[in-house]
Amino acid sequence: MPEKKVFVGDVRFFSVLDESGAVDSKLEPAFSSDELKKLFEWMIQIRAFDDKCVKLQRSGKLGTYLSVLGQEAQVAAALAMEKNDWLVPYFRDNGLILARGAKFEELLAVGGGSEWGSQFSGPNILPVAIPVATQLLHAVGIAWGMKISKEKNAVLVSFGDGATSEGDFHEAMNFAGVFQLPVVFFCQNNQWAISVPRKNQTASETIAQKALGYGFSGVQVDGNDPLAVFVAVSEALKKARQGKGPTLIEMITYRMSDHSTADDASKYRSLQETRAWEKKDPIDRFRKYLKAKKIWTQAWEDRVGQTIRTRIEESMRKAELIPNHPSTDIVDFVFLESTMELLRQREFLEEAGRREKRDDAK
Amino acid sequence: MPEKKVFVGDVRFFSVLDESGAVDSKLEPAFSSDELKKLFEWMIQIRAFDDKCVKLQRSGKLGTYLSVLGQEAQVAAALAMEKNDWLVPYFRDNGLILARGAKFEELLAVGGGSEWGSQFSGPNILPVAIPVATQLLHAVGIAWGMKISKEKNAVLVSFGDGATSEGDFHEAMNFAGVFQLPVVFFCQNNQWAISVPRKNQTASETIAQKALGYGFSGVQVDGNDPLAVFVAVSEALKKARQGKGPTLIEMITYRMSDHSTADDASKYRSLQETRAWEKKDPIDRFRKYLKAKKIWTQAWEDRVGQTIRTRIEESMRKAELIPNHPSTDIVDFVFLESTMELLRQREFLEEAGRREKRDDAK
Amino acid sequence: MTLMNMIQALNAGLFGAMQADDSVLVLGEDVGLNGGVFRVTEGLQKKFGPDRVIDTPLAESAIVGASIGLAIKGFRPVAEIQFSGFAYSAFEQLVSHAARIRNRSRGKFSCPLVVRSPCSGGVRALEHHSESMEALFCHVPGLKVVMPSTPSDAKGLLASAIIDPDPVLFFEPLKLYRLKKEEVSEDHYEIPIGKARLVRPGKHVTVVSYGSMVPECEKAALALSEKGIETEVLDLRSLSPLDFAAVQESVKHTNRLAIVHEAPYSFGVGAEIAARIAERNVLELDAPVVRIAGLDAPMPLSKLEEAYLPNANRIAFEIEKLMNF
Amino acid sequence: MTLMNMIQALNAGLFGAMQADDSVLVLGEDVGLNGGVFRVTEGLQKKFGPDRVIDTPLAESAIVGASIGLAIKGFRPVAEIQFSGFAYSAFEQLVSHAARIRNRSRGKFSCPLVVRSPCSGGVRALEHHSESMEALFCHVPGLKVVMPSTPSDAKGLLASAIIDPDPVLFFEPLKLYRLKKEEVSEDHYEIPIGKARLVRPGKHVTVVSYGSMVPECEKAALALSEKGIETEVLDLRSLSPLDFAAVQESVKHTNRLAIVHEAPYSFGVGAEIAARIAERNVLELDAPVVRIAGLDAPMPLSKLEEAYLPNANRIAFEIEKLMNF
């Protein structure tokens, strides 16, 4: 037997709703109408919030903003999570973070330049990780902790297609496989990493198949279909909580917006491509489904939309009310107990503050 | 079509010689008897050199030494390489490095603590990389250079099973896939990374299958069979030179020695396991094959062995004759042109040297 | 001569270098079609093609590690790390390989590599986008570190970095990218690595700085001048190797030294300069050395960024104190 | 009290910490069954099981990154990096996350992590196995850095590092691992982080050192004493935070300062100490500060290692010169 196959692996793709909103009843999750409404609300909530934030950035009230536009089905992952699960988000997860219970004013505070905003309401949400793919290892560590203390929970860690090129992605996947950790790797493949298209990011046919190199399974879902996202995440989290190890989910979606408010996507991608994806809009599709189920009415959506916009406006006032924290905050959270040198620098900050006040008074 | 397979991949294993030395004639490479003899000589050469180096280390004449024992079939890769190909070795590649033309005294010089030894004779051999997996990226860069300048050559980069856990392995494989580079990833899976067994290094069933995540193929070969190693490397190099992209080769072998002269493997692995692998010894197996082919005689092996041992002894004398290079070598190769500060430090070294001589004279 | 900001000067420098030498390559995230997130590499791919101006996958260790291989193979890669706060995952490749290949092989192999990266703060950016960790690279034997503060220095230093036979970290203070324009020669010229620039002569006190803080030092010097304090301002331009001779010469006639950087105070570039003075010129001082620097804390998000960063006011205030010593 | 070398003291320290607190974990390459390549973790896995003493795959970024997650989740991981020359690929996790999680979340999350790693030279090891890059970590806000030079300090500092609510880099000079034995208490005790040790009192000159160079300084002091020069030797023990008060106090009465480390001369720990003296105590100096350090070159392989490293002879020579200033 000089030649033999020693490994065979595959990846499946699935969706629940097609682009017209028609449902595959075999895969349809058993949701109450309240749950379905909540999903829809979360999706229009992030779309409204994104819209507001992009405007606020333009008027100089927020720093660089990264919009979720097109990826709103990410919120379905929040519905699959339990309270004691952990969410380890990336920088394009505001929909998910809000759905898990964070407040608008918290995100506005971070965006406006205050570290205090990163204390998200909502259970077990880490601050957003900016260095691409680094957070995957934190998720692995948290999941490892759960396993060691025999908790029956799991971690969902979220990231983009570009993140899969980083060494930390690999090391995290490998540790998760070796230690059979309760972690779900939730890759939002939105086809672009700033200007680099998915096909130039990796020669792999799918991202999901990367799991095969770590001894666990990967699955691809239609990422503009919140039901498919829910089913995939919920199965994977269940598997994780049962001690059956990690899963890689590739959520096929599209970044409809520029990479950020500092980017101009027209420099590197065709309007044609974007247009084609417009037809797959996750909110439109889900609306059709809800309408067919007689859950959706225009009046209801208008009402919900109005409430959300009002809450966003209120949160802006709250965010504006957040005191300008004292400059000593800069040094006070470096360590639990400040060093002598930091205390010296703290005095310098206080003195500088006093000096400024004196100068202003003049 | 809500559910479909979007990827299927597999990995094959092959060998040419079985443990008794019997050959699969379909796969047998067409070697001249000179080539076969060369292969055998290279294998007993590294075994003799290893033996000597371990002894030299014990008597304090060499630093920590890493033996190739059990992995001698690595030398077959050298036979598959062309002159203009590049070899990017790891720290357990002395067999391969010697086969490609480096001299015993060069390896002895490095082992004895002189950077001058790393100027290996033999075409295009990089110095050994000590930080695990880092050299894979250098290989990718060299291969990239070949592609850009349209050279029809390839790079062979060598590493252990443990190296596959590092982020640099992943990033190198991914770049090689994306840019379709002429590089062969030659993984010597010797079942151990110091005390960590292969199964705890990754949950992946094979190492070869990791290639699937990068859009190219991986293959497993019996790594104690020099003909199988030759066939695999030679096919992969040919493919690379033809512009058809990278390959991952998993050479299944076994580290028969301690990890290094500083290690005691009996602390973490069973004698039973090692014994079982003794039966698969690559030299024994190849000897049987050569004997069946009427190429091998005991007298010939004795003669060749004697020559090698004599050459090793001679090289030791040469290595001892290598002048103790001046201490200014420390600063003279930091940059092509030394900085002011380095020139100041150079003077300090010269002065210190003079002072020492004066003190010795007293 | 053409009026250019620093981005335009760098872009012109890259154009020139690529035109002059086929072995010069540009690679990194978004440097090709997109022209770089700050437009420094704009138009290069169109001109020199995707084989020489390469959009890479998102992997910093690979960008640097593969560049090392390219350099060994005879190319002169100019790699971009999109922000210096993302250079850490390439640290091993820089420290353990780029910096050591020449030494390890006693000159048989070498690594003529440039790593460009925007650095420093002052533009209210996201976390990790405003880092000033240049001192880390300065401590590593085998690496050179430069940081221009004007468009024309940027172009001339980049030319030297690309021609340099050894690895050079090239930090670009992003606050200065578009801050001002000046006349820059279109021709090839080099500003030698390791030579400071006398920004402004003065006789009372020496201020040594680099990068984003140079304009602040100039402003402070102007203000102090009105009070009769003549500040000599030196822009180091190269951090490693340091032009310590220039610092010494200045201190010899001013007898007072302040060092300004926005990087954290402790263990920074300022420490090395102050230490050399303490070793070699301590008797020439009429007053203690003073370091005016960032704090020993992570760079804060935008609300507190101003409080963190030294500025002209603070520099002037500290120098007045120093003069009154 | 038991006679222990540094390895035994560290091992005892880990035993004690794991016994006292279930949340303490040990993880790294070969730390479990094999007991660590230097035997520091010997016997721990047998005692505490493979869930608390974990052999990891070969991946430094993951060892540190996963430890950060464990720390966030309430554990106290003690991660080992097999040699400090292999810590660079974990640099991003240390600098961008371990050091910043408390600050980023304004104290909601924290990272009580210890990273142990053998460092420094003197044992004729392979390339990358003798690095002294501690200064890199000192410059990073949010990290603490300690380095013991005796068995009892090792145990006491380790206890403090494990209890510390913030990340601590714990460097172990491998040359000292088995160099000498001393009486070490079996009981729990802590050596506070940030406090230097007076190794030897003296009135003529202060020598500040740490790690592998402390025994050399002691030898030099002994030799100098025979010549009538009484050297005060301080062992910093913590490099960040620095016990600068102790340095100041000593210099106040000796008025002369030498700093000794084997790390490269430029931009090292010595620079920070000399700089602070130049800023805060320059008038108390009777002579220039002197740094006795490694060279600005990669640590050479064994043949030239001795020429690279400072030693008692060189220290004594330089101090005599300093006394004759």
Ligand SMILES: Cc1ncc(C[n+]2csc(CCOP(=O)(O)OP(=O)(O)O)c2C)c(N)n1
């Ligand atoms: C380590 C690192 N390198 C570079 C960047 C700059 N950067 C921010 S987002 C981004 C692209 C990310 O692409 P992807 O992972 O697909 O996420 P997406 O933005 O598409 O949601 C890059 C390069 C970064 N944040 N971190």
Ligand SMILES: Cc1ncc(C[n+]2csc(CCOP(=O)(O)OP(=O)(O)O)c2C)c(N)n1
């Ligand atoms: C980055 C890095 N981490 C740790 C080490 C220490 N180390 C040297 S060899 C080795 C194991 C290597 O295992 P493998 O890759 O399987 O090669 P093998 O020794 O089995 O040939 C380790 C951990 C190293 N050299 N580099």
Ligand SMILES: [Mg+2]
């Ligand atoms: Mg993306």
Ligand SMILES: [Mg+2]
């Ligand atoms: Mg191995």
